Amino acid sequence: MKNTPRPMAEEKTGEVMEKIVSLCKRRGFIFQSSEIYGGLNGFWDYGPLGAELKRNIKDCWWRSLTQRRDDVVGLDASIIMHPRIWEASGHTSTFSDLMVDCLLTRKRFRADQVDPQSGIAYFYSGARDEATGKQCADPFSVLVPRGKPPESARKTARQFYQQRGLENPTPEGERAEPIESTTRYNPENGSLLTEPRPFNLMLKTYVGPIESADNLSYLRPETAQAIFVQFKNVLDVSRQRVPFGICQIGKAFRNEINPRNFTFRSREFEQMELEFFVRPDEVVQKMAGSVAGLADPQATAALDTPQTNWGWELWHKYWVEQRLKWYESIGLSRDRLVEYWQKKDELAHYARATVDILYKFPFGTQELEGIAARGDFDLKQHQQFSGKSMEYFDEEAKAKYVPHVIEPSAGVDRLALALICNAYCEDQAPDEKGNLETRVVMRFHPRIAPIKVAVFPLLKNKPDLVSKAKQVRDLLRPHLTVFYDEAGAIGRRYRRQDEAGTPFGVTIDFDTLGEKGPELKDTVTLRDRDSMKQERVKIDELAAVLVQKVS
Numbered sequence: 115m116k117n118t119p120r121p122m123a124e125e126k127t128g129e130v131m132e133k134i135v136s137l138c139k140r141r142g143f144i145f146q147s148s149e150i151y152g153g154l155n156g157f158w159d160y161g162p163l164g165a166e167l168k169r170n171i172k173d174c175w176w177r178s179l180t181q182r183r184d185d186v187v188g189l190d191a192s193i194i195m196h197p198r199i200w201e202a203s204g205h206t207s208t209f210s211d212l213m214v215d216c217l218l219t220r221k222r223f224r225a226d227q228v229d230p231q232s233g234i235a236y237f238y239s240g241a242r243d244e245a246t247g248k249q250c251a252d253p254f255s256v257l258v259p260r261g262k263p264p265e266s267a268r269k270t271a272r273q274f275y276q277q278r279g280l281e282n283p284t285p286e287g288e289r290a291e292p293i294e295s296t297t298r299y300n301p302e303n304g305s306l307l308t309e310p311r312p313f314n315l316m317l318k319t320y321v322g323p324i325e326s327a328d329n330l331s332y333l334r335p336e337t338a339q340a341i342f343v344q345f346k347n348v349l350d351v352s353r354q355r356v357p358f359g360i361c362q363i364g365k366a367f368r369n370e371i372n373p374r375n376f377t378f379r380s381r382e383f384e385q386m387e388l389e390f391f392v393r394p395d396e397v398v399q400k401m402a403g404s405v406a407g408l409a410d411p412q413a414t415a416a417l418d419t420p421q422t423n424w425g426w427e428l429w430h431k432y433w434v435e436q437r438l439k440w441y442e443s444i445g446l447s448r449d450r451l452v453e454y455w456q457k458k459d460e461l462a463h464y465a466r467a468t469v470d471i472l473y474k475f476p477f478g479t480q481e482l483e484g485i486a487a488r489g490d491f492d493l494k495q496h497q498q499f500s501g502k503s504m505e506y507f508d509e510e511a512k513a514k515y516v517p518h519v520i521e522p523s524a525g526v527d528r529l530a531l532a533l534i535c536n537a538y539c540e541d542q543a544p545d546e547k548g549n550l551e552t553r554v555v556m557r558f559h560p561r562i563a564p565i566k567v568a569v570f571p572l573l574k575n576k577p578d579l580v581s582k583a584k585q586v587r588d589l590l591r592p593h594l595t596v597f598y599d600e601a602g603a604i605g606r607r608y609r610r611q612d613e614a615g616t617p618f619g620v621t622i623d624f625d626t627l628g629e630k631g632p633e634l635k636d637t638v639t640l641r642d643r644d645s646m647k648q649e650r651v652k653i654d655e656l657a658a659v660l661v662q663k664v665s
Contacts, residue, residue, distance in 0.1 A: 131476045134538050135376055137554065141613050143167065143534060144377060156373030156381035158527070163614055166564035166595060168384070168530055171444070172363050174562060175386045175524070178440055179361050186359040186388065187352045191340030193365055194321065197331050202499035203339050203492065205332075210312040213371045217254065218274050218305035224371045225310040230295040233259045233304075236267035239287030241275035250278045254285075255306040257299035264290070270304055315368045317381075333367035338521060341389045342492040345504060356506055356517050357420070357429070359390035363526070375477050377527050384526035390433060391517035393508065394490070395425040401511040426466065429520050430487040434469045437483060437522050441471070445559030446536055450474050451482075464491035473532040482532055483524035490516045533562060537615055543646060545605055556615030557644055560664040565616040566594040567660055570607050572623040574600035583622040586638060586653060590620075593657050594664065608641065617643045618660060625650075 138144040142161030146153040160168055179186040200206045212225040236258065240251040254274050256267040268285055275283035298307055317333040320326070334340070341348075341360045348360050363386050373379050395405045402423035406413040408431060413421070417432050424432075434453065441451060452472035461468055466487040473482045493504040493516050507514045537556040545551050560566065567590060571583035580600060587598045597616065599607050604621060611619055619641040628635030637650045640659070651659055 128476075130538070131376070131535075133554075134476070134535060137538070137556075137613065138164070138376075138534065156370055156379075158377050158380060160530075163564040164530065167533065167558075167562065168526055170562040170564065171526055171529055171533070172384075172386065174444055175440070176361070176363065178443075179359070179388060185354065185357065186361055186390070187348060187354060189341055189344060189348060189360050189362045190364065191337070191344065191362060193334050193367075194319065194331050195334060195340060195343070198499055199339050199343060199496070200316065200332055200335075202495040204495070205316060205335055206314070210314045211371055212310040213313040214307040214310050216300040216303070216305050216307055218270065218277070218300070218303060221300070221302075222371050223300075223307070225297070227372065228297040228307070229301050230297055231257060231299060231301060232294045232296070233257045233292075234262075234267075235291050235293045235296075235299075236264060236271070237287070237289050237291065238271050238285040241271070241280055241283035241285045243280040243282050244284060245282055246280075248280055250275050250280055250283070252278060255299075257293065257296070257304045257306075260292075264288075267304070274305070313369075313371055315370065317367045317369050334365075335368050336366050336523075337362045337364045337385045337387045338389060338523065339492070341387070342496055342504075342519075343500075345389075345391070345493060346502070349506065355510070356508060357390065357392045359388050361386070361388040363387075375475070375480075377531050378475070378477075378480060380527060383528075385523060386526055387521065387523045388433075390429070390520045390522075391506075392424075392426060392429045392520060393511065394515055394518050397508065397511050397513050397515055398423060398425055400513065426487050426489075426518055426520070430467055430469075430485065433520050433522050434471075434485050437471060437485060437524075441482075443559075444533070444562045445557075446473065446532065450536060452479055462486070464488050473528075473536075475532065475535055480528075482528055483522060485520065485522045488519045488521050490518050492519065493517065533558065553609060553612060555612040555643060558615040558617065560617040563615050563617050563664075564595070565597045565611070565614055566664050567618040567620055568597045568599060568607070568611040568616045569620045570598075570604060570622070571600050572604060572621055578627055579622055579624075582626055586620060586622060586656070589653070590657055590660065593661050612643055615643075618663065619643070620656065626653075 141163055143164040145159045145161055147157035147159050148154045180188045213222055214225050215222050235255055237255045239253055240249060242249045254271055256270045258267050271285040272283050275285065299305065300307055316335050319331055319333060320329045321331045322329045341362055363384065365382065366385050367382050370379055370381050373381055398405045404423055405425040406421065406423045407425050407427040408414060413428055417435050420432060438451065442448060450473060454470040454472055456468040456470065466489055468484055468486040470481045471483040472479045497504040504516050505514050506517055537558045539555050539557050541553050542550045543553040569583055569587045571579040573579055587596050590596045608619055621639040623639060624630060625634040626636065626638055634650060636653045638653060638656060639648050640651045641648045
């Protein structure tokens with residue numbers, strides 16, 4: 115039997131997600147924060163493999179922008195900033211979601227995430243406890259599916275009135291009404307929800323020893339505003355000229371109403387944001403004599419090479435394409451991604467255009483990154499609120515203006531989850547006796563795999579093999595993330611690394627020691643995770659071979 119994996123039948127998406135969550139804990143990708151205390155909803159910790167995966171994601175992103183381009187520089191700003199920044203950006207007044215509460219369980223939902231339902235709504239004007247004579251005049255309503263008896267609505271209503279002090283309530287004033295596609299009821303129990311009301315998503319804190327309004331501040335809900343605030347400082351010291359960008363990776367915090375879908379929607383997360391500053395179209399027109407846009411087929415056919423006459427439309431499309439190519443470079447194929455152009459009524463008030471890059475998660479197609487054409491809104495807001503000029507004098511255009519900005523904004527945690535979901539695979543592969551068994555393998559692209567190579571001595575009770583294996587490990591460590599393992603049968607060790615997503619395994623065997631002849635001495639077995647194929651490689655060539663495969 116050939117030592118090659120066979121694909122397995124597809125599973126239901128819910129089952130797949132359950133297996134992924136289980137693997138994340140079992141293999142040390144992701145843990146529930148504060149787990150021994152019962153956990154804290156919306157917060158997650160990354161274990162050894164998860165920490166390496168996130169670091170690799172951030173390193174790849176950072177290198178692609180700051181080291182492989184001449185027109186982007188980096189910034190690392192503080193999490194807590196002057197509260198007036200959030201007034202200028204609009205976060206203190208508009209950064210909110212509409213929320214609703216279940217009148218029965220008090221569970222909170224985002225109003226736009228309550229699924230429409232149809233059925234029979236039962237309305238009650240109040241309730242009375244016949245034994246005590248006590249009354250409650252609070253109105254209540256329950257939605258039940260068609261065909262379900264009225265008693266199920268009365269049971270829910272009795273629970274509602276019991277919570278309001280009636281020991282044995284009898285609901286009063288019952289009337290029934292068919293309702294279609296309503297979002298006014300809790301999908302979990304049919305209870306009426308409160309009217310939607312705004313809920314500010316920023317987490318408050320206080321700076322200094324006294325908790326007062328004067329010392330009120332916020333944990334930043336995004337990293338972008340620090341880039342706008344430091345625009346002039348970075349411009350002065352970096353010797354950059356518009357068009358150029360400033361990028362940042364950092365923590366952000368949002369007091370999400372209903373964190374869900376594992377790590378996808380969390381209250382603490384990391385962002386990777388780029389603010390790329392471009393000339394306003396009127397300056398381009400004056401400078402180049404025309405403004406190239408999406409309607410120009412010649413310009414759109416050559417998006418890899420920015421031109422002086424590009425207007426904001428082409429810069430926006432350029433960054434959409436750049437971001438899609440980057441996702442492909444770390445293993446997310448285009449058939450797993452969706453490029454969604456927001457409609458006019460979906461755009462933020464400051465945005466001229468926004469493209470969401472979506473990933474097809476097991477729980478649905480969701481946003482990984484947004485690329486927004488934000489105009490000059492942010493810099494002008496900070497100019498107004500701070501009283502400091504954000505204007506830039508363009509020597510080439512001989513014009514002074516406030517630059518416009520294109521903003522690609524991605525979430526590290528969402529991308530880590532997408533890569534984990536994308537990598538997860540089950541196939542069937544032969545064990546050491548040739549019998550097929552189910553193999554769980556994480557098919558990470560080598561570039562972002564947490565561990566690049568695992569090193570194994572064939573047997574741990576042979577000192578010569580162990581010594582040679584440790585020499586190989588030390589030889590590779592300056593170049594790659596290496597994991598050394600000598601415990602258990604070699605097949606079990608391979609399987610453990612398959613689950614960790616390690617793309618390559620190196621085995622030191624008796625051929626390495628030259629016991630079967632000089633021709634294979636100082637060679638090792640190099641195993642590929644996905645194909646399970648093996649080849650012999652000379653030890654002195656091993657580092658170069660692996661670095662080439664990983665890059």
